[in-house]
Amino acid sequence: MSILSxxxxxxxxxxxxxxxxxxxxLPDDGRLPPERDLSEALGVSRTELRKALGTLEAExxxxxxVGKGTFVGSRPIDTFADLTALARRTNPAExxxxxxxxxxxxxxxxxxxxxxxxxxEMRACQARTREAAxxxxxxxxxxxxxxxIAEAAQNIPLLGLFDTLNALRRAVTWGRxxxxxxxxxxxxxxxxxxxAIVDAIENRDMNGAAxxxxxxxxxxxxxxxxxQTLPGE
Amino acid sequence: MSILSxxxxxxxxxxxxxxxxxxxxLPDDGRLPPERDLSEALGVSRTELRKALGTLEAExxxxxxVGKGTFVGSRPIDTFADLTALARRTNPAExxxxxxxxxxxxxxxxxxxxxxxxxxEMRACQARTREAAxxxxxxxxxxxxxxxIAEAAQNIPLLGLFDTLNALRRAVTWGRxxxxxxxxxxxxxxxxxxxAIVDAIENRDMNGAAxxxxxxxxxxxxxxxxxQTLPGE
DNA sequence: GATCCAAACCAATCCAATATTGGTTGAACA
DNA sequence: TGTTCAACCAATATTGGATTGGTTTGGATC
Numbered sequence: 001m002s003i004l005s006x007x008x009x010x011x012x013x014x015x016x017x018x019x020x021x022x023x024x025x026l027p028d029d030g031r032l033p034p035e036r037d038l039s040e041a042l043g044v045s046r047t048e049l050r051k052a053l054g055t056l057e058a059e060x061x062x063x064x065x066v067g068k069g070t071f072v073g074s075r076p077i078d079t080f081a082d083l084t085a086l087a088r089r090t091n092p093a094e095x096x097x098x099x100x101x102x103x104x105x106x107x108x109x110x111x112x113x114x115x116x117x118x119x120x121e122m123r124a125c126q127a128r129t130r131e132a133a134x135x136x137x138x139x140x141x142x143x144x145x146x147x148x149i150a151e152a153a154q155n156i157p158l159l160g161l162f163d164t165l166n167a168l169r170r171a172v173t174w175g176r177x178x179x180x181x182x183x184x185x186x187x188x189x190x191x192x193x194x195x196a197i198v199d200a201i202e203n204r205d206m207n208g209a210a211x212x213x214x215x216x217x218x219x220x221x222x223x224x225x226x227x228q229t230l231p232g233e
Numbered sequence: 234m235s236i237l238s239x240x241x242x243x244x245x246x247x248x249x250x251x252x253x254x255x256x257x258x259l260p261d262d263g264r265l266p267p268e269r270d271l272s273e274a275l276g277v278s279r280t281e282l283r284k285a286l287g288t289l290e291a292e293x294x295x296x297x298x299v300g301k302g303t304f305v306g307s308r309p310i311d312t313f314a315d316l317t318a319l320a321r322r323t324n325p326a327e328x329x330x331x332x333x334x335x336x337x338x339x340x341x342x343x344x345x346x347x348x349x350x351x352x353x354e355m356r357a358c359q360a361r362t363r364e365a366a367x368x369x370x371x372x373x374x375x376x377x378x379x380x381x382i383a384e385a386a387q388n389i390p391l392l393g394l395f396d397t398l399n400a401l402r403r404a405v406t407w408g409r410x411x412x413x414x415x416x417x418x419x420x421x422x423x424x425x426x427x428x429a430i431v432d433a434i435e436n437r438d439m440n441g442a443a444x445x446x447x448x449x450x451x452x453x454x455x456x457x458x459x460x461q462t463l464p465g466e
Numbered sequence: 467g468a469t470c471c472a473a474a475c476c477a478a479t480c481c482a483a484t485a486t487t488g489g490t491t492g493a494a495c496a
Numbered sequence: 497t498g499t500t501c502a503a504c505c506a507a508t509a510t511t512g513g514a515t516t517g518g519t520t521t522g523g524a525t526c
Contacts, residue, residue: 034486034488035488035489036486036487045499045501046500047499047500047501048499048500050488050489053488064487064488064489065487065488065507065508066487066488066505066508067487067488067508067509068488068507068508069487069488069508070488086389089389090389090390094388094389095390097390097391098388098390098394101338101339101341101386101391102335102338102391102394105334105335106334108334109334133255136259136263136305136306140305140306144307153334155327155330155331155334156319156322156323157323157327157328157331157398157401158330158331158334160319160397160401161331161335161394161397161398164397165390165394167309168390168393170309267516267517268516269515269516278470278471278472279471279472280472281471283517283518286517297516297517297518298479298516299477299478299479299516299517299518300477300479300515300516300517301515301516301517302479302516302517303517
């Protein structure tokens, strides 16, 4: 017998199941009873019921998921709607790569559209990172700098994506221990790199801004991978 | 006394609190001890501590949330929750610009990492768009093509951002009616443009892929702005 | 009488333990 | 063989209790 064909009893269970679906009163979300209950209700073994459910799922009539249950209709599209779900499937290195792809282009756009006020704010953030007394403060201002650049791109959707990526970064990095010196050293690589980025933006040098941001993030990436104990930027 | 002014003891507590923040070792997430503990540690009443915390929160130094706790820094923004809020503040042109910034870079990355299977799927999608009998079908396969390219970049966070942007696109375009001819004309601009993108990816031509994607999206953008009644791609 | 404080209460949130649920395996059995 | 049943597994849901910022209250203090 071919793998695809069904035994006569299977066919019987499938039709029985179809009848049940047509008649049964299902809750709002279209969920049907757990297999254990349903098999008893229909008077068939769970094994047999599962085979029948399998055919119906192959037909697209129902969909199932462990821990959730079995539902009529088609499986909702998996559009990473959930941040935590996303965070579980990725890692810091991947997030870093994503930043490396996105942020240079954001910086490029910012070079075109940044307002004087925004540039001034970037300078301010830059100064604050230098004065930071702790890594925490440093990171706050560093993040604020990067976000100001994203704001300067004058594009709401893009800013939304930036925020999303950052939320993801926090979710993924979470639990990472910070061994650490007390504060960033005065010759920390980021200072000069930040400077280069903001300079390029101020000069309306789009390619320069993108390149500077890329350089910066590459350094951050290297630090992240080499000595994971240190915050990267 | 004005509502805004502080008593002398309040001022004292605020400075005491500032000192504490500067000196204290905070956990990774910047959370500070619960009010009940902190008030005892600082030797002030909870009422007074709360007033001081209120001042600091007004200054933007900290943020608080019931059940969560009190944290230093600025309140995080959760983008996923309010996609609709995001959609309300933007418009199709801005979303298009965001795509124009993101997708070429995604295509560039895809040129480097796409698997033969993924390239085959791109070809399949491409063929399906040509055979589409309705605009709806066309759009389905077009979207699938673009998403396959995003998948080919082999980067979960990036794919998440792509999905987010697409969800946003749907939310913004929503309600826009599609007048339109019954189906895409056989010489629709996208066919050749899609071809160029997939070709470049197959040839591992990163710059070519990015350029082809940019060209494609520019055409889409032009169509979107000119005759908004037609679906762009 | 006006403040201030401690305690109690409230609702949102977190957290850990427990229960469900689809998926899988293996032994018993026909 | 092929079926059934029970046990187990991992993902998810659910539940109850503990935390935590926010609010109210009654009494103490000056």
